[in-house]
Amino acid sequence: MGSPKITRRAMLGRTGLAAAAVGLTLAGCGSSGDASPGADASSGGGASLTPVKLQLQWVAQAQFAGYYAALDQGFYKDAGLDVSILEGGPDIVPQDVLSAGDVDYAISWVPKVLGSIEKGAKITNVAQIFERSGTTQISFKDKNITSPADLKGKNVGSWGYGNEWELFAGMQKAGVEVGDIKLVQQAFDMNGFLAGDIDAAQAMTYNEYAQVLESENPATGQLFTPADLNVISWNDVGTNMLQDAIWANSDKLGSDAAYQDQTTRFIKASIKGWVYARDNPQPAADIVTNAGSQLGKSHQLWQTNEVNKLIWPSASGGIGMISDDAWTRTVGIAKGTKNETGATIISADPPATAKSTTYVEKALTELKAEGVDVEGKGFTPATVTLEQGGA
Template identity: 25%
Template sequence: MKSWLLSLTFLLVSPAFAQTPTSVTLALNWKAEPEFGGFYAAALQGIYKKHGLDVKILEGGSGTPTVQMLANGKVEFAIVSADEIILSQDRNSKNKVKGLFAVYQTSPYIVMSHAEKNYKNLKDVFMSEGILSMQSGLPYYQYLVQKFGKPKVKVVPYAGGVSNFLNDKNFSQQGFITTEPLSAEKAGAKVKTFLIAEEGFNPYLVVIGATEETLSKKPDLVKKFVAASREGWIAYLKDPKDTNKHMATLNKAFDLETFNKAADVQKPLIETKETLGSMSSTRWSTLVQQLKELKLIKTSPKAEDLYMNY
């Protein structure tokens, strides 16, 4: 009897009889960079596997339609922004996408100018005689126009990169706090950045999104994925170096030094006194109202329909 019990115990704990991890895909809306560091850390350090998940991280690029990928059932989870969730629900009320975990509590969108210009705030940039490279269709651009009035600065389409910025002291441009400013500084420019969030438009960014169908049919999977992702972010914020080394092999646009600087720069925008990744109804309701005032949405989705905290 004892021998039989020992054999049964061995079979139950044997790797061959262990439960097979659930395969899921996380679609990113950009390439491997520190803004996604916690997800890569969760994969590299075996955190996802510890939670019974085999996660494939799918890199994105400019214009990657992550909301549509979710709605079409191509992936279980994807990175979206709070304003994208609201816009998608306004346009398509079927199989809504919801936010589950927000990496950036303060939006990392910035406008950067040359420090030599001595602009005091973002309004100074808007009312200057220089050039501002920015996508005029972006919600935050329309918000700034609503707040400051018609800009005096010459607004030109955003072309990406920092070459124009480096060649013209009167040139300002949109950017991501972990990307363009660091690239410009590495090239020798003295940069001053202005967070758009400080002007009152502050959507959650790098948000894990999933559809209502996934939430209702696979609630345990969702809980495991969010819990593991949070654990990965805690690990990455504590020590990002090994994960940065891995991401640097995937994204050759930045060297390891830039990866490490970006991880430091973004940290204050991610960590708060609240639970990592958590969101509030007030923030969501404010954003809905702002988008409604900008006439970017026709309906007013309720905050509780837009997100869930885990």
């Protein structure tokens, strides 16, 4: 595999590490010159590849393992696509980059994009990759916070930037308003939580939760364990919202036949990447590490495993399908939950163009015909041992 072409711009990542906004091109870097398993015959071995840019919503990490795997394993190349993956960061809004026409596709959470669509962004959810929410609120056992109602009067951390809506919805469902807590602007790390400044901190199952478990408990000299923590999962509370989805340009979907076909091929190849990550978690984690992620090896594997849990098994008929129930719940929360200023994400239902299952349905039909397991009903998570600092 040749060296990827990389450009970097320093910034602070959510893990507290120096990260980068990276344009990474690996198309054509499969393990051999032969077509990868499951290659599309229609790609035509000698045909030129179509350049495609994908904007991530964060830096390189296993949250995006499927896309990096699709690149590394040659699935995009097999689909006739020369894909460049652009890293995100705290100062990059993926849907804005897509709406501006600077990229072809973007990865972002549904509630964040719904707000942009109401403001005029013409983009469409074409594949809902994550079926479950990875957002939690964690606390140490001595805080006695086991439910949203217990957050009243506590120092509650949130990153903001649209990450807070499940928290606010869960609190308000329990009768706790934003004014009933002390809302703490949480940094993109767990230092404030570990220092005791935050009673209940926001944590993704695949990232910040692991950061705590990788840290030493000063009372024991050993790493913290799950037994030291209480976890509020918004999946359990019922205020979980749809997260990572593939977004496309609405206008081009409506008028450009080539873009329509490209979108199906892009989704299909991306799904192959996620199937690879499901069936090969350690190699998938290694692929992301080799792509430039600065996370440690055990943390990267933990992240791959936890992200797999958000996708598999698919309860929607196949990875990428948009559940009507989950969409309706997300829209309802976006319309009915208030932030600290009393504002909601959106004031009315989004337009019909906010989502489309046309392209993912075609991709899934083709994959099933090829014998690809797109539902993962037999998925069993791996057991991952975290090392100190995620090493």
